[in-house]
Amino acid sequence: MSAVAQSATARRVPRARVADWVMPWLSVAAVLLLFELLPRIGVLPEKHFPPISQTLAELGDQLTQGRFWEAVGNTMQGWALGLGIAAVLAVPIGIVIGSTRLLYRASRGLIEFLRPIPSVALIPLAILIYGTGLESKVFLAAFACFWQLLIATLYGVQDVDPVATDTARSFGFSRIQRLFRVTLPSAVPYIATGVRIASAVALILTVTAELVIGSPGLGRSINLARSGGNVELMYALIIATGVLGLLLNAISVQAERRLLHWHPSQRRAAEARE
Amino acid sequence: MSARRERWLGLGLEVTVPLLALGLWAVLSAGSDTYYFPPLTEILETFADTWVFERVGSDVVPSLVRMGLGFAIALVLAIAIGLGLGLSPRARRAAAPIVEFLRAIPPPALLPFAILVIGVGNSMKVFIIAFVCLWPILLNTVDGVIGVDLTLRDTARVYGIGTRDRVWRLMLPAASPQIFAGIRTAVSLALIMMVISEMVASTNGIGYFVLQSQRSFAIPEMWSGILLLGLLGYALNGGLVMIERRLLRWHRGARASALG
Numbered sequence: 085m086s087a088v089a090q091s092a093t094a095r096r097v098p099r100a101r102v103a104d105w106v107m108p109w110l111s112v113a114a115v116l117l118l119f120e121l122l123p124r125i126g127v128l129p130e131k132h133f134p135p136i137s138q139t140l141a142e143l144g145d146q147l148t149q150g151r152f153w154e155a156v157g158n159t160m161q162g163w164a165l166g167l168g169i170a171a172v173l174a175v176p177i178g179i180v181i182g183s184t185r186l187l188y189r190a191s192r193g194l195i196e197f198l199r200p201i202p203s204v205a206l207i208p209l210a211i212l213i214y215g216t217g218l219e220s221k222v223f224l225a226a227f228a229c230f231w232q233l234l235i236a237t238l239y240g241v242q243d244v245d246p247v248a249t250d251t252a253r254s255f256g257f258s259r260i261q262r263l264f265r266v267t268l269p270s271a272v273p274y275i276a277t278g279v280r281i282a283s284a285v286a287l288i289l290t291v292t293a294e295l296v297i298g299s300p301g302l303g304r305s306i307n308l309a310r311s312g313g314n315v316e317l318m319y320a321l322i323i324a325t326g327v328l329g330l331l332l333n334a335i336s337v338q339a340e341r342r343l344l345h346w347h348p349s350q351r352r353a354a355e356a357r358e
Numbered sequence: 359m360s361a362r363r364e365r366w367l368g369l370g371l372e373v374t375v376p377l378l379a380l381g382l383w384a385v386l387s388a389g390s391d392t393y394y395f396p397p398l399t400e401i402l403e404t405f406a407d408t409w410v411f412e413r414v415g416s417d418v419v420p421s422l423v424r425m426g427l428g429f430a431i432a433l434v435l436a437i438a439i440g441l442g443l444g445l446s447p448r449a450r451r452a453a454a455p456i457v458e459f460l461r462a463i464p465p466p467a468l469l470p471f472a473i474l475v476i477g478v479g480n481s482m483k484v485f486i487i488a489f490v491c492l493w494p495i496l497l498n499t500v501d502g503v504i505g506v507d508l509t510l511r512d513t514a515r516v517y518g519i520g521t522r523d524r525v526w527r528l529m530l531p532a533a534s535p536q537i538f539a540g541i542r543t544a545v546s547l548a549l550i551m552m553v554i555s556e557m558v559a560s561t562n563g564i565g566y567f568v569l570q571s572q573r574s575f576a577i578p579e580m581w582s583g584i585l586l587l588g589l590l591g592y593a594l595n596g597g598l599v600m601i602e603r604r605l606l607r608w609h610r611g612a613r614a615s616a617l618g
Contacts, residue, residue, distance in 0.1 A: 104451060111452040132475045189368035193376040200546065200591035204553045204565075205584045208572030212394050212580075284464075292466040296557050296569075303467060310470035318474065322467050329462035 134316050143320035155321075156328065158301035162218060162290035163332070166225020167283055174230045175275060178237025183267060188238070199235065203228035203289060207296055221293040221301070228289045229282035236278025240271030273347050280336040287329055302328070396578045405582040413567065418586075421563040424480060425552040428487025432544060436492050437537065440499025441525060444533070450500065457496070465490040465547070466554055478559040487551045491544035498540030502533025535609050538602050545594055553587065564590075 119136040122128040146152040181187050203224055210220040244267050252262045294303025302325050309318035384398040409418070443450045469486060476482040506529060514524050530537075556565030568583035 103448070107448065107451040108455045112455050115456055186364070186368060186371065190371035190375045193372045194379055197376055197588075197592060200595040201588040202546070202550045202553055202591050204550050204557070205568065205587035205591075207557065208568050208580050209394075209584065211572060212577075288464045288466065291464040292554055295466050295469060296554060306467055306470050310474050315474065318470055322463060322471060325467045326459055326463035329464055330459065333462060 132315065134319070139316050139319040139323070142316040143323055146317070146320055146324070152305075152321075152324075155300065155302050155305045156324070158218075158299070159287075159290055159294065159303070159325075159328070162221035162225055162293065162299070162301060163283075163286045165218075165222040166290065167229055167279070167286040169222065169226040170229035170233055170282060170286075171279065173226075174233035175237050178234045179241055179263070179267070179271070182238045182241030182271075183263070188242075195231075195234065195238075199231045204292060204296075207293070210293070211297055216297050216299055218299060220297050221290050221299050224293050225286040225289040228285050232282040232285055233275070233278045236274050236281075237271060240274025240278075241267055243274065244270045273344050276340045276344055280333070280340060283332055283336050284329065287332060291325065394577060396581065400578050401581040401585065404578040405585055408579060408582050409586055417562050417564055417567050420480075421552055421556065421565070424483045424555075424563070425487060425548050428484045428551070429491050429544065429548045431484070431488040432491035432548075433495060433541070435488070436495035436540070436544075437499050437530075440496045440537075441503060441529065443496075444500045444503025444529070445525075457493070461493040461497070465551060469555060469558055472555075473559055482559070483552065483555040486555050487548050490547050490551045494543040494547065495537065495540040498536045499533060502536030503529050505536065506532040535606055538606060542595075542598055542602075545598055546591070549587075549591055549594060 116136050119128075119133065123130045123133045123135045181191050206224060206227060207220075210223050214220040214223055248266050248270070249262060252266045257265065290301065291303040293299050294301035294305075295307050298304050298307075302321060306318055306321045306325070309315075309321060380398075387395055387397045388399070390397050443453055465486070468489065472482045472486045472489075476485055510528060510532065514528050519528075552563070553565035553568075556563035557569045560566040564583060564587060568580055568587070571577075571580035571583060
């Protein structure tokens, strides 16, 4: 390689790296600027699109208010209970069904039929049985998450390396020991991916229930802001809900990485997007 | 137990257990005088009265049109944008934070926004369905294009194959298994958003019918609507699996031969 070419590549590498780093910030700034200027010069109707600075100011104001945090708390409560109940039910059931072949065959038809039912179809039923409070929210979120987690657990249990199972068996491990030493550890990455997807699903169903049924929470606040004509508040709350979604996703990705740092599939799991 | 007998037993169980479950529901609910859980026979009678074919034109067709239109728009946009982002690392980096944020917003939270800006008509529902279906297909297209085998890419470049052929004959086919994974997620999302948008603001559609039945305490009608939505979900899923099996037959074949 000639000296000129070498110095050219040497110069290009750091510059490319700076561009990598600056690019995302530039595009965020551009979008924010666009949503500030377009309403001001009248390209977007200001009635429906207030300049972004006003929305962000409203968001900052909300962050200091107890009512806002109460709504966030309500939403988080529905999310956590729904996801938790689904996990407590789906993971043991998935392990039992997944490790018995005949039981798996027997339940497969039923699962394949029940799983595609859109959980939002059950909203009217939830209102009838549980009313408009927290229970409805939790029921819908738990129902939707249950299938995600059950399928993930089933896949995980069935994907256990047969050589590992046979080795454990020939070393005289009992069924229970095999379950805890072989089956569960190799199913955990699948379950973790299932939990990450189910976490997003739980948030969606919680917000849906708040919006449609009117249970207290961010979803209802957004709808109230719209019907009350407070457009800045509506956008501020939508942004807050998005940030909540980002945070929950980041937390579950981090937890998964920390919990499963020992497992080679962690590298693959990172690619499996919902 | 011989392997053959076990296979037949398994197949038998797979067919009989759902039927048994249905039978159990029928028997348990037969004498039911619980207001919220009417007998299965009554639900089925109402189902036949309501959906064959009285309300097909007034509720089912509008629902399906909204869903199909929204999904189709999302599909075209997502693949086009996904190809662009997949081929250009710079564009990908620039778009990443915006895509990540928009995708993280729980879709129903955008409904009030859509109602405010577009109104309560059909275009609002098509918009919200398209918007929600966009992300899974888009992200999977990007991942699929990035994941195209380097040797294939280099070969195409060495042979001087033009951009157009490269996209149509190399990138899209190679990314299609991944794109299909996105499509499957998107279709179930489309159904969900159709139902929600009709529940929140509509004067017809299956979602509207189900919620309205509940509000007027027409419980068997409500159950028949839930049943219809379940069947719809099942049919969409089954149809998609069949299409995928046909379109991606070469992929399964290639994978199997590479493994075997």
